[in-house]
Amino acid sequence: MKEQERYMDLLKEQMAYKEAIGLMAWDMRTKAPIKGMDNRAEVIGVLSQKVHQLQTSEEMKHLIESLKGRFPDSVTEKALLESEEDFERTSKIPIEEYRDYVTLQSKAEAVWGKAKDESDFASFQPYLEKLVEYNQTFAEYWGYKNHPYDALLHNYEPGITVKKLDQVFPDLKAALTELLNKIKKADEQPDPSILRGHFPKEQQAKFSKEILARMGYDFEAGRLDETVHPFAIGLNVNDVRVTTKYDEEDFRTAVFGTIHEGGHALYEQNISPELSFTPLATGTSMGIHESQSLFWENFVARSESFWQNHYHLFQKYAPAHFKDVPLTDFFKAVNEVKPSYIRIEADELTYCLHIMIRYELEKALISGEIKVKDLPLLWNEKMRDYLGITPRNDAEGVLQDIHWAGGDFGYFPSYALGYMYAAQFNASIRKELDVDRIIQAGEFNRIKQWLASNIHRYGKMKKPLEILEDVTKERLNPKYLVDYLSQKYQHIYKF
Amino acid sequence: MKEQERYMDLLKEQMAYKEAIGLMAWDMRTKAPIKGMDNRAEVIGVLSQKVHQLQTSEEMKHLIESLKGRFPDSVTEKALLESEEDFERTSKIPIEEYRDYVTLQSKAEAVWGKAKDESDFASFQPYLEKLVEYNQTFAEYWGYKNHPYDALLHNYEPGITVKKLDQVFPDLKAALTELLNKIKKADEQPDPSILRGHFPKEQQAKFSKEILARMGYDFEAGRLDETVHPFAIGLNVNDVRVTTKYDEEDFRTAVFGTIHEGGHALYEQNISPELSFTPLATGTSMGIHESQSLFWENFVARSESFWQNHYHLFQKYAPAHFKDVPLTDFFKAVNEVKPSYIRIEADELTYCLHIMIRYELEKALISGEIKVKDLPLLWNEKMRDYLGITPRNDAEGVLQDIHWAGGDFGYFPSYALGYMYAAQFNASIRKELDVDRIIQAGEFNRIKQWLASNIHRYGKMKKPLEILEDVTKERLNPKYLVDYLSQKYQHIYKF
Structure with missing residues (x-):
């Protein structure tokens, strides 16, 4: 039972980061002042990294292995399968490579915006x-x-x-x-x-x-x-x-x-x-x-x-x-x-x-x-x-x-x-x-x-x-x- | 140098939570739909706990002790003094007691609102x-x-x-x-x-x-x-x-x-x-x-x-x-x-x-x-x-x-x-x-x-x-x- 509680706590933490990131994304597209964007991007970076850490931690791996199959057909079991997939897919990409990729994405979006404007x-x-x-x-x-x-x-x-x-x-x-x-x-x-x-x-x-x-x-x-x-x-x-x-x-x-x-x-x-x-x-x-x-x-x-x-x-x-x-x-x-x-x-x-x-x-x-x-x-x-x-x-x-x-x-x-x-x-x-x-x-x-x-x-x-x-x-x-x-x-x- | 970097990373993480909590507070008072408030309160609870953990962690304690005095008159030194005070004041309150207090605060605010309306x-x-x-x-x-x-x-x-x-x-x-x-x-x-x-x-x-x-x-x-x-x-x-x-x-x-x-x-x-x-x-x-x-x-x-x-x-x-x-x-x-x-x-x-x-x-x-x-x-x-x-x-x-x-x-x-x-x-x-x-x-x-x-x-x-x-x-x-x-x-x- 303790492990199940701990797992649910980790999920809750993960969802808390996601709600925060979601609100920030909404805010940036609707209301946020333009000059605050750089700082905001860093904050989103920090929170995304927390999600990444949670998804790929040794503790998460252990909890998935230990809990999977113990609650058949339950919400917990389905959540475990999601966590397992997150773990596997996320941990297959080396963290440095992923970070470089995220940086490339945001640069590429900026370059694309300009290229599109100029049809270049x-x-x-x-x-x-x-x-x-x-x-x-x-x-x-x-x-x-x-x-x-x-x-x-x-x-x-x-x-x-x-x-x-x-x-x-x-x-x-x-x-x-x-x-x-x-x-x-x-x-x-x-x-x-x-x-x-x-x-x-x-x-x-x-x-x-x-x-x-x-x-x-x-x-x-x-x-x-x-x-x-x-x-x-x-x-x-x-x-x-x-x-x-x-x-x-x-x-x-x-x-x-x-x-x-x-x-x-x-x-x-x-x-x-x-x-x-x-x-x-x-x-x-x-x-x-x-x-x-x-x-x-x-x-x-x-x-x-x-x-x-x-x-x-x-x-x-x-x-x-x-x-x-x-x-x-x-x-x-x-x-x-x-x-x-x-x-x-x-x-x-x-x-x-x-x-x-x-x-x-x-x-x-x-x-x-x-x-x-x-x-x-x-x-x-x-x-x-x-x-x-x-x-x-x-x-x-x-x-x-x-x-x-x-x-x-x-x-x-x-x-x-x-x-x-x-x-x-x-x-x-x-x-x-x-x-x-x-x-x-x-x-x-x-x-x-x-x-x-x-x-x-x-x-x-x-x-x-x-x-x-x-x-x-x-x-x-x-x-x-x-x-x-x-x-x-x-x-x-x-x- | 590694310790200083690590300390700055922890501060950045702390400030990221604070920006997220701040945006959520702004959102709740300006724009947020009423039915989402319960969920939001839990999210804020999770993020506040992360701030608390960061402020009172053994790692933070160690970093403060190790870094303090090494960068006189710098931003780092002043930040260390703030962190030290956060550490001392926050860790003096037992965590369960603090949690109960936070719960009491939110209940009391609700009761106060009604009491004020009814002058009771x-x-x-x-x-x-x-x-x-x-x-x-x-x-x-x-x-x-x-x-x-x-x-x-x-x-x-x-x-x-x-x-x-x-x-x-x-x-x-x-x-x-x-x-x-x-x-x-x-x-x-x-x-x-x-x-x-x-x-x-x-x-x-x-x-x-x-x-x-x-x-x-x-x-x-x-x-x-x-x-x-x-x-x-x-x-x-x-x-x-x-x-x-x-x-x-x-x-x-x-x-x-x-x-x-x-x-x-x-x-x-x-x-x-x-x-x-x-x-x-x-x-x-x-x-x-x-x-x-x-x-x-x-x-x-x-x-x-x-x-x-x-x-x-x-x-x-x-x-x-x-x-x-x-x-x-x-x-x-x-x-x-x-x-x-x-x-x-x-x-x-x-x-x-x-x-x-x-x-x-x-x-x-x-x-x-x-x-x-x-x-x-x-x-x-x-x-x-x-x-x-x-x-x-x-x-x-x-x-x-x-x-x-x-x-x-x-x-x-x-x-x-x-x-x-x-x-x-x-x-x-x-x-x-x-x-x-x-x-x-x-x-x-x-x-x-x-x-x-x-x-x-x-x-x-x-x-x-x-x-x-x-x-x-x-x-x-x-x-x-x-x-x-x-x-x-x-x-x-x-x-």
Whole structure:
């Protein structure tokens, strides 16, 4: 018993550091004065090192060995498995190497910011080369069965491998491309110009907040702020914060962005409180997390049912000219499909194509099949191949995302996985609930309850593919996403 | 050299926890969702325990013993003296006893809040009795020469003793009481009713921010927020935040409150950066801190020179009727003297009388001369004696302040000391600078520079009385405060 208590104390200490680091990150992105950043970075460094020390200490190793298996099927047992994995993965990287890598990351992010502004890939190239090299080395330290990229995928989506992705992505690509071609040729085309017009951000915020509240986001256990890059962050189960970005000339940024982040936040707010102060008290993977945000953003808030109920409320806050925009035109316009250079501006259909480009490049970089210096050319080739457009410069091409500058190789696939998971969950919930009628009636609480009891509450008690299979009784299957998109766009584009 | 590095690493770790705890405290008072508070309290508990462990570890003890004296007159040496004192004071209290005390504090604060709301001293009494008992015990642990209260004073104002306070307070009391009587009988009486009128908080905020900026408060190294109880907090030298409270029917709350907190903030923003990540990087004592806030609030912002320059700016933001209020009447009204029940609403003259009441009661409680149960009666007696008014209930009497509920015995005298220090600094700066002309010209930067180079930059490199004596070439002397107040009120009340 003493060992179990001691283990729980160490977990609590670890979670205390993580809450502190989380609050500091939130603060730096929302409120913190610019001049305090250097000091703050050092403080975060100290606390991160404490987490590292805890995860890799001899005492932790001993406690894991001694306690594992003694509490089958309990929270403690699952936490021990997490701790064991943290221990193994973290201690495989020599501490000096890891420190140098962290320093490189923050330098590379700064260089990337400037390189992007100036569309200057060459200045970023040496940093990216080193980051790729580190990730290749880490993949070797961590080990893998078939492909070094598997070791990186594991950081974001345990259970997902190159093999699995290569089973689903080609079919998905073929189906999406086919759909895209049909849409391009369709007679009926939405008119997005009707969505334009100055929409003051205070008004956008009022609408967004009302929707968030209807979704079941608990404002007494969270808050909404404004940032340059929107995000959601769970400091603890009762403190899950959302941020959004306002574009006064295009309400879609804030409205769909807030709902998206709200989907992430609902996940974190509805994790079972018994997991608090353990590493299990968070979403189980990036992909499952993304499935929740995308479910609310697209399957709910971009549906016709949603706008049938909420267009009136929207018009209450929107500029006067929306009074003259018919619901049908509005619904079609917010669902316009149009290949874009920028991933985060992509529509529901082309989004996964953006992800596949990144996946293929990352995989080939890590295996050494391609070189960093060739990225700009390869990127543009793939854009032509997948989307039929060619970026005019690297800023809107290979330099657009921060992920690589942060060394986050293996992260991008989670976005497409999240989409496929969301479509599978969508099919499952529809077997049990009349979702369209529920959305029309604005009874979001029933949807939230379903997601909470089937997905959210487990936190990391279940692995991502375990959740997927428990809920959908099926393995990863891109068919659901293809079916959903086909039906949706057939209805809108009438092809 | 290795030992010195190790010591600096431990200090850095300690300061990292303190910055984290500070940010959490700021967040809880400004932004944090209510439901996350329980979790947050546990996190703060974990981090505070880490600070405690660091301060009292065998390693720290060894490092102090080994390093002390090896770097005379250096930052390291001064830091070692701070660490030594932390070690000695902290390790004298058994850890279990300290933990119980911390638990009692937070319970007592909650009980006090309710007791104050209901003006029910009896419900708070048992908690206060225990808190007094703990403080009596701590005083014995810490040790003292003459009076147990000295041991508590040392926490807030090292160097100050009962003996010293008993040398200055009686004279101060006599002089203030005499002044108060003259003022009461004076023919000329200010009319504070002219200050009333609805003043939207956005407008108050604009004026306050402009003044803060003119004072030299660096908004890139801080920010201004709204809270129920205003405060300033230094997270690090480049992140010093201020909060204020707005009363739309009485602008004085926010305007003078913001300037007051701004005075605290200037102190923290101007501490020498070479002290960063040591326990020296903060104000040297509560009293010296209060001297800075009071200097700006009263000696600057309640002066006639200040309003000669800033009344026009004030009128720009203030409600229209201020256009008809002459400057002289305005200046007199913001300097009205009127005995009040509530300390934080007191004017410049009666403020120190409120403090002396608390000092006398605290001192007698700690020495055991009086009992907690007798406090309400004694409080009201002293209010009659010092201020000539009797609280109508305990909510506006003995229950008004949170300090005792937090166990902060020995803190109150700092407020009066700060006043006396401020008056002494005021006399010193006037020997070097033409302060009235500078204030009239709005050249606050020259005042800020003087304070920064004489006081702020030292942080805790100098003890409070060392600063006082170095700057003023004199010991603690209430004469300066009496002279300042006499001149000011003679001018206003024409007695």
